[in-house]
Amino acid sequence: LVARYFRRSDHVPPGPKGWPIIGNAFTMTGENLYATLTEYSRTYGGIFSLQLGPKLVIILNTLDVAKEAYVDQASAFSKRFMPPAIRYIVGQEGSLIFGDGPIWKEQRKFLLSAFREFGVGKKSLQERVNEEASYVLEVIERAKGQPINLHFVINNAVSNIICSLSFGERFDYNDENFQNLLKKLHVNVSSISLGGIVHVFPFLMETPIYGYLKKNFQSLVDFVRRLSKEHSETFNGNDIRDILDKYLLEIQKQEDSGEESHFKRSDDWRLVFELFLAGTDTTTNTLLFTILFATYYPDIQQKISDEIDEVVGGARRPQLSDRPNMPYTEATIMEVLRMRPAAPLGVPRSVSADTKVGGFFIPKGTGVFLNAFAINHDPQVWDHPYEFDPTRFLSPDGKKLIKNDSLMTFGTGRRACVGENLAKMELFFFVTNIFQRFHLRFPEGTSKPDLRGTQGISLKPAPFEICAERR
Numbered sequence: 001l002v003a004r005y006f007r008r009s010d011h012v013p014p015g016p017k018g019w020p021i022i023g024n025a026f027t028m029t030g031e032n033l034y035a036t037l038t039e040y041s042r043t044y045g046g047i048f049s050l051q052l053g054p055k056l057v058i059i060l061n062t063l064d065v066a067k068e069a070y071v072d073q074a075s076a077f078s079k080r081f082m083p084p085a086i087r088y089i090v091g092q093e094g095s096l097i098f099g100d101g102p103i104w105k106e107q108r109k110f111l112l113s114a115f116r117e118f119g120v121g122k123k124s125l126q127e128r129v130n131e132e133a134s135y136v137l138e139v140i141e142r143a144k145g146q147p148i149n150l151h152f153v154i155n156n157a158v159s160n161i162i163c164s165l166s167f168g169e170r171f172d173y174n175d176e177n178f179q180n181l182l183k184k185l186h187v188n189v190s191s192i193s194l195g196g197i198v199h200v201f202p203f204l205m206e207t208p209i210y211g212y213l214k215k216n217f218q219s220l221v222d223f224v225r226r227l228s229k230e231h232s233e234t235f236n237g238n239d240i241r242d243i244l245d246k247y248l249l250e251i252q253k254q255e256d257s258g259e260e261s262h263f264k265r266s267d268d269w270r271l272v273f274e275l276f277l278a279g280t281d282t283t284t285n286t287l288l289f290t291i292l293f294a295t296y297y298p299d300i301q302q303k304i305s306d307e308i309d310e311v312v313g314g315a316r317r318p319q320l321s322d323r324p325n326m327p328y329t330e331a332t333i334m335e336v337l338r339m340r341p342a343a344p345l346g347v348p349r350s351v352s353a354d355t356k357v358g359g360f361f362i363p364k365g366t367g368v369f370l371n372a373f374a375i376n377h378d379p380q381v382w383d384h385p386y387e388f389d390p391t392r393f394l395s396p397d398g399k400k401l402i403k404n405d406s407l408m409t410f411g412t413g414r415r416a417c418v419g420e421n422l423a424k425m426e427l428f429f430f431v432t433n434i435f436q437r438f439h440l441r442f443p444e445g446t447s448k449p450d451l452r453g454t455q456g457i458s459l460k461p462a463p464f465e466i467c468a469e470r471r
């Protein structure tokens with residue numbers, strides 16, 4: 001009976017054999033997980049399955065099956081599978097990233113409208129990001145050309161954009177409390193995968209091996225809760241300063257109208273917490289990879305710098321209106337997003353009704369991972385997929401940015417990333433500010449860093465240092 005409970009049905013997509021009880025949980029760990037799963041896709045095809053304990057999950061590895069599931073069958077594929085260990089710590093109810101149904105729908109609509117209101121894609125936020133970038137430039141300047149690891153500065157800067165949108169505050173790069181918090185978040189998203197053994201046995205969170213994950217998440221929740229509480233004490237319905245105020249106003253309106261409220265006062269911390277979770281390490285890692293690739297390929301860095309000189313010059317800050325005139329810089333960012341998707345397996349979904357994909361039976365309740373790395377490197381779609389070549393996103397004359405629907409870095413369908421425009425805006429401003437002012441190289445006498453990156457929930461570059469010389 002036990003064996004039958006854990007065994008895969010014959011009609012579901014094939015996949016590698018697992019161990020008794022835990023199935024393929026060990027397969028779903030390892031710092032090169034994205035590469036391992038992409039290898040499997042070469043053996044098993046566009047869709048294959050794994051067993052996480054008793055839970056069947058499928059991995060979508062080509063654009064065709066991704067669209068067939070997430071777009072053509074959006075109703076069956078728009079729920080989330082929340083990895084048990086994460087649910088165990090932060091719960092699923094009221095979650096935008098992991099929730100479902102009307103609450104999720106309202107939260108998503110709310111956030112998209114809040115992003116518009118508070119300047120995503122607009123001048124007001126441009127000033128904010130430029131200002132934050134100027135603090136990063138100061139840190140680089142102070143290093144005076146000596147080797148520096150930019151990880152926690154960039155991480156702090158990116159988080160400050162979320163903090164400023166959410167509750168109008170930024171934290172100094174020397175603020176030890178905030179830095180510690182970011183480190184804890186970083187450790188959590190980079191040291192567990194979305195499908196490893198801890199999700200088969202979530203009680204491991206209570207043991208010394210994994211207990212730190214629970215503590216780390218709890219510190220972040222406590223921090224956001226405290227800030228949300230302090231912020232709400234200064235709430236004035238006639239002066240909506242940021243996303244948290246807008247959220248509180250929404251609650252007030254729903255309470256006043258006597259309607260059943262989907263936004264709860266007790267949950268006001270959650271939205272901000274989830275913006276941290278979804279938006280900090282993803283954007284940080286992509287920005288670090290951009291710095292890494294541009295330093296690794298000096299000719300590409302030179303082309304970015306030339307474009308900045310031509311379009312922006314050296315005297316003023318970059319503007320949103322410069323973006324359409326800077327296709328090479330934008331194409332380089334797109335190429336980094338393709339090569340190193342910060343969430344290489346997306347955020348898992350759950351199938352809400354028995355269905356079929358790629359001709360295979362997919363039972364209700366199956367977990368689904370979108371292998372963005374495999375799709376972004378599919379040789380059927382991309383020429384020389386493992387080469388770093390920004391020109392693949394440029395028109396033949398190099399003057400226009402060419403989008404490609406096969407880029408799966410932000411997911412697709414109803415639950416695609418809501419932060420895509422914000423992330424791209426941040427990437428553009430941080431990249432242009434840095435390469436406007438500095439030429440970057442690796443420290444003398446050191447070997448070139450590894451470009452592959454290591455994977456937990458997010459994919460991050462291995463630690464590296466750069467030396468920055470003023471241009």
Ligand code: HEM
Nearest residue numbers: 097278279282283342346347410411412415416417419423
């Ligand atoms: C380079 C940076 C980023 C990458 C690569 C990324 C990637 C993703 C991916 C793959 C998903 C799942 C999509 C799907 O299921 O189809 C997602 C969801 C999400 N992202 Fe992002 N993200 C980034 C930045 C951000 C930022 C800056 C924010 C907000 C501050 C954000 C907020 C969210 C939210 C709230 C969701 C859940 C949406 C839902 O379930 O409806 N992301 N992201």
